[in-house]
Amino acid sequence: MAEFHNAGYKGLYNGETADDIFKRKKLRYREDILDNMNEDELVANLFRINQTKQKLLRDNVQGENNAKNVHYEVGKKVRKAIADIGGMMPEDMPTPKKSLKELEKERKWLESKEKKELEIKQEIGSGSNG
Numbered sequence: 001m002a003e004f005h006n007a008g009y010k011g012l013y014n015g016e017t018a019d020d021i022f023k024r025k026k027l028r029y030r031e032d033i034l035d036n037m038n039e040d041e042l043v044a045n046l047f048r049i050n051q052t053k054q055k056l057l058r059d060n061v062q063g064e065n066n067a068k069n070v071h072y073e074v075g076k077k078v079r080k081a082i083a084d085i086g087g088m089m090p091e092d093m094p095t096p097k098k099s100l101k102e103l104e105k106e107r108k109w110l111e112s113k114e115k116k117e118l119e120i121k122q123e124i125g126s127g128s129n130g
Helices: 002-012 018-024 039-058 064-085 100-128
Strands: none
Touching (some): 002 039
C-alpha cells in the first residue's frame, strides 16, 4: 500500500516521496503525513486518493505496476489542476503547528473536562434542592 501512495505523492509533489515529505515537514517517527497537513493540502491528497480509487475500479486496473502508474498519473493531474487554477503547490503549504491527532486529543480532553464540570454543577444544584 505504501508503494502506491508513494507513487501518488510523487505525482502530486513533483517527484517527492513520502520520506521526502516526512523529512521536509520534520515529522517524528511514526507520525502520519496526512495528519500533518493544512486543510488545502489534505483536501488535495484526499481528492487524489479518491480519484485514484475510482479510476482503479472503473478501469479494472490489473497488476502492481499498472496500479502504481495510475497513482502517479492521478497525482500529476491533481497537481496540474492546482497549477492551472493558480493555487499553492502542496510542497509549499505550511505544516500546521499541531497534527490532527493532537487536535483530536485536545478536543476529547476539553469535552471530558466540560462534562465533569457540568456533573459537578448538577450535583451542587441537586444538593441545594433537598
